[in-house]
Amino acid sequence: MTLLATFLEIVQDWRPVFCQRRTHLRAVRQAIGGLLCLGRRTLTRIIWTNGGQDRSWSAEYHLFSRARWSEQNLFTPILQRGVAWCTGRYVGMAADDTGLRKTGRSIVQAFFQRDPLSPHFWTNLMLGLRFVQVSLLVPLYRCGGVAARALPIRFELAPVVKRPRRKAPEQEWKQYRAAKKTHNLSQSFVSLMPLLRKALDAVGAAAKILVLAVDGSFCNRTVLAVTLAGVQLVARARKDAVLCFRAASGSRRFYSPEKFTPEQVLKDPRRPWKTARLFYGGKRRDLRYKEQNSVYWQGGARRRPLRLLVVAPTPYRKRNSGRLYYRQPAFLLTTDLTAPARTLLQIYFDRWQIEVNHREEKDTLGIGQAQLWNATSVPRQPVLAVAAYSALLLASLLTFGPARVDAYAALPKWRRKAKRPSCLDLITLLRKEAAEQPQLLAPIGLEPTFRGFTAAAAA
Numbered sequence: 001m002t003l004l005a006t007f008l009e010i011v012q013d014w015r016p017v018f019c020q021r022r023t024h025l026r027a028v029r030q031a032i033g034g035l036l037c038l039g040r041r042t043l044t045r046i047i048w049t050n051g052g053q054d055r056s057w058s059a060e061y062h063l064f065s066r067a068r069w070s071e072q073n074l075f076t077p078i079l080q081r082g083v084a085w086c087t088g089r090y091v092g093m094a095a096d097d098t099g100l101r102k103t104g105r106s107i108v109q110a111f112f113q114r115d116p117l118s119p120h121f122w123t124n125l126m127l128g129l130r131f132v133q134v135s136l137l138v139p140l141y142r143c144g145g146v147a148a149r150a151l152p153i154r155f156e157l158a159p160v161v162k163r164p165r166r167k168a169p170e171q172e173w174k175q176y177r178a179a180k181k182t183h184n185l186s187q188s189f190v191s192l193m194p195l196l197r198k199a200l201d202a203v204g205a206a207a208k209i210l211v212l213a214v215d216g217s218f219c220n221r222t223v224l225a226v227t228l229a230g231v232q233l234v235a236r237a238r239k240d241a242v243l244c245f246r247a248a249s250g251s252r253r254f255y256s257p258e259k260f261t262p263e264q265v266l267k268d269p270r271r272p273w274k275t276a277r278l279f280y281g282g283k284r285r286d287l288r289y290k291e292q293n294s295v296y297w298q299g300g301a302r303r304r305p306l307r308l309l310v311v312a313p314t315p316y317r318k319r320n321s322g323r324l325y326y327r328q329p330a331f332l333l334t335t336d337l338t339a340p341a342r343t344l345l346q347i348y349f350d351r352w353q354i355e356v357n358h359r360e361e362k363d364t365l366g367i368g369q370a371q372l373w374n375a376t377s378v379p380r381q382p383v384l385a386v387a388a389y390s391a392l393l394l395a396s397l398l399t400f401g402p403a404r405v406d407a408y409a410a411l412p413k414w415r416r417k418a419k420r421p422s423c424l425d426l427i428t429l430l431r432k433e434a435a436e437q438p439q440l441l442a443p444i445g446l447e448p449t450f451r452g453f454t455a456a457a458a459a
Helices: 003-012 019-038 043-049 058-065 071-085 170-182 185-202 261-265 339-350 352-364 378-402 423-436 451-455
Strands: 090-101 110-114 126-139 149-157 210-216 231-238 245-246 255-259 274-282 283-295 306-311 315-317 324-326 330-334
Touching: 003 019, 003 071, 003 423, 019 043, 019 058, 019 170, 019 378, 043 058, 058 255, 058 378, 071 126, 071 185, 071 378, 090 185, 090 339, 090 352, 126 185, 126 339, 126 378, 149 352, 149 378, 185 210, 210 339, 231 339, 231 378, 245 283, 255 315, 261 283, 261 306, 274 315, 274 339, 283 339, 306 339, 306 451, 324 352, 330 339, 339 352, 352 378, 352 423, 378 423, 423 451
Parallel strands: 090 210, 210 231
Antiparallel strands: 090 126, 110 126, 126 149, 231 330, 245 255, 274 283, 283 306, 306 330, 315 324
16 A cells, blocks of 8 residues: 555545535645645646646636535544544644735735744734644554654634724724624634534544643633533643632632632642653653642633643753753643543643644645635635645555654655654655556546656746
């Protein structure tokens, strides 16, 4: 079994998403073309990579603007196969928002937002789209001794409400203020939570508990107020969040008047440190943490009991002979009061893999570089590209397992210690198999060659 054959087997399950077979084949061709393409992933270059430079391009654009299909359903086959790798009672998922740069002023959903590459002392703005991504955290260290792999299973547009002009009528400003409360990043994530639970139930994981690992932007009253059966949260909290315990029995108060912060728990010598062995940084390491159960955050979760986990700063060296440095401590709040702390900490440490997803999606695959302005097309094309990327990651696991094998290209000297294939490794192997085994792509109407790849890149 080759990587390309497994990838085609996964995307074959996209057929029920589309009303017509030709629409399905067109989507599969664009998904493969987006992976094989060299240079910028514009739609015209993807069409050229697929050998369509001498044919009409209108049908390729109409796939996103006119064809009827639900783009989020593309992730169902990936979730169904990926859950099988998540043994145990808990299934970890990471959620985060990401921005895609755009330059077209005619894109309705684009807005000016904070540039994540801004220096700490100066905030820059960028015009772009904002998406909420959810990735399934596959614990590969249980079977292969390598880091976890994040498989994207959701990629939804999360635009903002357009601000009215300064001299707009007061009624417009009232509507704008009301819409801001229901159309924001936190509300977009809250609307995703029940859908993720239903998706897990649909693929046969109804007995598993879903643990969502999020960063500080989702650690707020809107998110923590939602209670769903079988769904728990692990969120990074501020070090100065004001916490407390329940008031003593017999008191008319609910909250105890004595307050404390996570930073005070970190520095309190009366609270002992505990140790858990977790996998991060390429191997299993001992991690120190403090735990405090049944705390209340009056300004955030209100009367919902939470659990505080304080992770000690982790020492590291820049080189073997260098001095020890320490990272910042982590303060986590979770809604799960009974799960082992080691399980929750491991899921949160695995959350870093969604940042790897963002980097590979933007830098390696050029998500968002397609030049589309139609209001229907703008959110669809990135979702198709992210679904193809996720299917490629899953195909590598199903074909070769979690570790690196001889089928991949030889590594350079500075990367010979890599235990897991990167996205570039997978794309390089996919191009090689597509050019050497064209019979696999003939049924969908593609005849790839190395010369065709380079010709499309020069266009």
